[in-house]
Amino acid sequence: MATLSTRTHDAPIARKKKSKMNAPAIILLAPAVLLLLSVTLYPFLYLLYTSFFSQNLMNPSAKAWIGFGNYAALFKDADVIRGFTNTLVFAFGAVGIQMILGTLIALILDKDLPGMKAITIMMLIPMSITPIVGALTWKYLLTPPFGWVGYYLQKLGIIDQPIVFLGSGFSAMMSMIALDVWNWTPFVALILLAGLKSRPHDQLEAASIDGARRYQVFIYITLPFLKRFILIAVVLRLIEAFKNFTGVFGLTNGGPGNSTLLASLVVYRKALESFQIGYAAAIAFIFLILLSIITTPLIGRLQKEITND
Amino acid sequence: MKKNLFTSITWLVIAVLTITLLSACTSRNEGSSNSSADSASSGTDGEGSGTKVLNLLYTTNEANVEAIKSVLPDYEQKTGIRVELTSAPYTNLQQKVFQELANKSAHYDLMVIDTPWMADLTDKLLPITEFLEDPEVAATIELEDFIPKVFYDTTVYNPSKPWLHASEMDKVDLQDIKSQGFEIYGLPIQSNVLTMPYRKDLFDKPENRQAFKEQYGRELEPPVTWDEFLEVAQFFTRPNEQLWGTTLMPGVGDWGADDLKTFVAAWGGDGLLINDKLEPTYDTPETIEALTYYNDLINKHQVVPPGTSTFSWTEAGTAFGSGLTAMTMNYFTQTLTSNVEGGIIDYAMVPGNIIDGRLVQGPHFGTWNLSINKFSGNHKEAFDFVAWVTSSEVQQKMLQKQLHPTRISVYEVAQADPALTERFNNFYKTLGDSLAIGVGRPRTSNAEEIWRAVATGLNNIVTGKGTIEENLASSKKQVITLLEQAGYKPGQQ
Structure with a gap:
């Protein structure tokens, strides 16, 4: 009873103490929190708000509330549908290949062989090239008759006629994926290499003593250990691949026809070429929702991995 | 005691931060005033010299x-x-x-x-x-x-x-x-305006002149009509020598529409593509004829370099400048790279067609x-x-x-x-x-999107996605939607 009485008595004091202690902390944190909200929550809400208006930047006075009008229109817009579909194909295709190649490269670079440091540094070059420069260079490399790729494939007798890589929907999409893979596989390899370097050596030694084969070591020790690094790479790369703009803008500009149109390019054209800011906001909002649906479970899984550790 | 000291220090920090922020705001306001003063005197330089x-x-x-x-x-x-x-x-x-x-x-x-x-x-x-x-x-x-x-x-x-x-x-x-x-x-x-730069050195070469005369029964001259253009382009198309007749620009972008309107005008159609009532005017027999000719240059006669379906101004200029084609179409003077030995460029008007006894041209x-x-x-x-x-x-x-x-x-x-x-x-x-x-452009808002819709139709045609008629109908429908989105009522006066 006495205990109960004490507890009942102490509770308000504890709450008071707690709130007294928290007040300065809250005030000190407030500017940072406000800043964070102003650059994240406010743009998000403004995007949502704008998406309910018919608004053209060149004629701001004609802004009109149209409710879900922009959303109704975008689901009927063939370019938007194609943009979203292509974005899914591009993002999953590019990131999938990057993960496989990145893992292989990381495993090779993890070997204690001569020249690996130099190779690691050279491997980072594509990442350091400005994306638009990379895209335009690739465009020239792939465009016959002056593109080197077709020229050398012909010289080597691999093909008879020049291939117009950017001339069909399928090969243009493959070219865009190849450009992204070239650009960002080193990034994936670097993350996974960091993971490999931090593997516990005692487990590897124990496996070796027990006579485990290489593939068994990879499947039962390396891969589970790399899981969280793989998740980090997948999340970061998926987000970036979904937002890819420079690659498509510089390499195909959505062509041939509209066959490589990505959602980011649709938003750009609506917002910055036609200045239909309300419609562009609605597309961007749906894009954001789609990206959240895809990445949220991955981030949850990553947090779980870290917590389990 | 320690807790009190901590609390006091925290409040002191908050007070200092608040004062700093307030003073920053004051300075900013003053700064804004200066800026206003600057803009009031815009039109003179900042050194007070009165220039x-x-x-x-x-x-x-x-x-x-x-x-x-x-x-x-x-x-x-x-x-x-x-x-x-x-x-x-x-x-x-x-x-x-x-x-x-x-x-x-x-x-x-x-x-x-x-x-x-x-x-x-x-x-x-x-x-x-x-x-x-x-x-x-x-x-x-x-x-x-x-x-x-x-x-x-x-x-x-x-x-x-x-x-x-x-x-x-x-x-x-x-x-x-x-x-x-x-x-x-x-x-x-x-x-x-679109002109037709061509390789004068190739046109003047005696062997070429003789061969052309034997083959076509006339002198090798810069073509004036599109029929002549095809013959000259075919004559110069020699893939084994890395030489083709001409460049075209059917890549996705406004350049495709620039090409299209030039050809449509030369076949007697409306080179503006959209009239003053804001109605698309290019879904016509003249356009179909013009596009058939254009598509044939690329896919049937193959007088253009491979990869032309992706060409814009840049690629067309590079191909001609590298000596890969005998003719091109461009706004600007062209130059040849140093590897094109003895190359000389001259300029002629973009060809036309004889319609009712009159040469009809309409370069964009x-x-x-x-x-x-x-x-x-x-x-x-x-x-x-x-x-x-x-x-x-x-x-x-x-x-x-x-x-x-x-x-x-x-x-x-x-x-x-x-x-x-x-x-x-x-x-x-x-x-x-x-x-x-020359023929200018229609005067519409969201011109960029409208032009791209037209160019996308052209690109689809030359890359074999659908017939000319299908693409014209689809492009027209899309242009009408874009015009309506821009607040126009096609057919309005």
């Missing part, structure tokens, strides 16, 4: 910025007014112009405007008709010296119905323009207008500069930096100048002649 300054927003290569730069010191010397030039490439320029004007910014007094943007800008740029009516100005400006087609297409707009074209006269007539309810929104500074043209920002505080000074820089005398000086003039008299001077003829052969004659018969 008047005009800010000019200009493009880069598209309208030969070097030509403008070359004469600015002369203007400062003549008037004491310094013109500060900011240049940006096409897309950036468009965004900057639109952003500045949408914000009603007074910073740029003068802006160079591409004609497709005008539909959105007539209420944001200053009509200069009143300035031009001033007797003193009228006596010196020589409006009739401007190429009429260029002048009417570039600068004459109806303020309340900017999609309309004024009826053109043989000479620029200010009173007629006013009586039609139109205003003048600047003066044309650079006129670009796109001109640049030097306009005055309505929100600028220096209207009169800005107008004086526009009048000066577009004058015959100044345009003649800018010829040395390859300005594409907008005045008849300057073309006469250019053709008589041996130094220019030696450098560019027939370029200026071809340019002047082509401008006189």
